[in-house]
Amino acid sequence: IELFGLFAKSFWGATAARRFLAPSPPMSPDDIRGPCPGLNTLASHGYLPRNGVATPTQIINAVQEGFNMDSSTARFVTYAAHLVDGNLVTDLLSIGGKTRKTGPDPPAPASVAGLNTHAVFEGDSSMTRADFFFGDNHSLNETLFKQFKDFSNRFGGGFYNLTVAQELRHQRIQESIATNPTFDFTSPRFFTAFAESSFPIEFFVDGRNPVRALSMDNATLFFRDSKFPVDFFRAAEPTGGTLALEIFNAHPIAAGKNVNGINTFTPDPTSADFSSFCLLYTNFVTKTIGGLYPNPTGVLRRNLIINLGFLYDAIDGVGCTELFPYGKL
Numbered sequence: 435i436e437l438f439g440l441f442a443k444s445f446w447g448a449t450a451a452r453r454f455l456a457p458s459p460p461m462s463p464d465d466i467r468g469p470c471p472g473l474n475t476l477a478s479h480g481y482l483p484r485n486g487v488a489t490p491t492q493i494i495n496a497v498q499e500g501f502n503m504d505s506s507t508a509r510f511v512t513y514a515a516h517l518v519d520g521n522l523v524t525d526l527l528s529i530g531g532k533t534r535k536t537g538p539d540p541p542a543p544a545s546v547a548g549l550n551t552h553a554v555f556e557g558d559s560s561m562t563r564a565d566f567f568f569g570d571n572h573s574l575n576e577t578l579f580k581q582f583k584d585f586s587n588r589f590g591g592g593f594y595n596l597t598v599a600q601e602l603r604h605q606r607i608q609e610s611i612a613t614n615p616t617f618d619f620t621s622p623r624f625f626t627a628f629a630e631s632s633f634p635i636e637f638f639v640d641g642r643n644p645v646r647a648l649s650m651d652n653a654t655l656f657f658r659d660s661k662f663p664v665d666f667f668r669a670a671e672p673t674g675g676t677l678a679l680e681i682f683n684a685h686p687i688a689a690g691k692n693v694n695g696i697n698t699f700t701p702d703p704t705s706a707d708f709s710s711f712c713l714l715y716t717n718f719v720t721k722t723i724g725g726l727y728p729n730p731t732g733v734l735r736r737n738l739i740i741n742l743g744f745l746y747d748a749i750d751g752v753g754c755t756e757l758f759p760y761g762k763l
């Protein structure tokens with residue numbers, strides 16, 4: 435069974451994406467897209483509902499089928515996003531802006547406003563999207579995408595590779611420090627920024643290509659058009675964020691924020707960083723989710739407990755202490 439598993443992984447791993455790949459029809463004006471080029475592409479090709487509103491299970495299945503994201507990463511990221519941006523009663527999450535399609539809202543301060551929501555998951559110094567301070571934090575920004583291509587030319591010979599990821603991540607952080615008075619680079623953004631810089635290498639490069647470098651033509655399809663290249667093969671084995679630490683190590687920086695306008699970046703020792711992964715989980719549950727749901731009751735409380743359980747399941751084995759802020763079922 436083990437052997438067959440290995441065989442199946444290497445064989446089907448490189449072909450499954452093609453088996454399910456559907457052509458991408460023109461978008462309807464009602465279709466929602468957002469800050470994540472991966473999920474946008476999956477929605478455009480029907481791995482996710484094309485309207486951009488999905489359940490956590492649909493998202494987990496889609497990122498595995500379409501990109502071969504590993505199960506733990508897929509589950510952790512998806513339930514983290516769902517807990518802060520999704521509707522926990524209807525079990526629906528918008529991959530972009532707020533919509534009535536996720537159903538009736540729970541009481542404030544919960545917002546259920548989709549992945550575009552700033553600061554709970556989406557954050558500053560994205561590669562191809564502007565900081566929330568400047569307005570649109572979710573559409574492709576042509577100036578930033580030009581910089582993405584310039585860096586790929588200068589550091590990657592025309593391709594986005596690990597060196598480009600390292601240099602561009604550093605550049606975007608320095609730009610935000612120097613231009614965004616509200617720049618916040620604390621957890622969870624601290625982690626997602628480095629992980630997402632690795633995703634184009636891990637997921638957008640064709641699985642048959644041993645050289646992990648993304649062409650600008652294909653980068654344009656994913657980042658701008660939300661489309662798979664023709665004849666695309668997903669990653670050959672499950673992966674997710676494994677290059678994040680290497681990207682961080684090229685230009686290490688403490689988690690922190692601009693505390694008093696531009697160029698006042700100050701480390702925040704209460705934030706998690708790569709030396710304190712469990713603090714990411716702890717702060718996210720107690721501060722971020724706790725801030726949105728101070729006093730839930732009924733089905734909402736029950737579903738918070740259930741979804742917090744799924745979030746912890748994804749990192750079971752890392753050795754963090756499981757938290758039960760809303761009790762147990």
Ligand code: HEM
Nearest residue numbers: 469470472497511515549556557560561562563630633637
């Ligand atoms: C960015 C959500 C999976 C590629 C983002 C952002 C969110 C998000 C909210 C915006 C963060 C920011 O830049 O401020 C999710 C969720 C996923 C998921 C909930 C569920 C597993 C994926 C996958 C890929 C991907 C599978 C690649 C195939 C990216 C990239 C960015 C990004 C490259 C950075 C965009 C940029 O910096 O310009 N994602 N994502 N994501 N995501 Fe995803």
Ligand code: MG
Nearest residue numbers: 556557558560
């Ligand atoms: Mg952002």
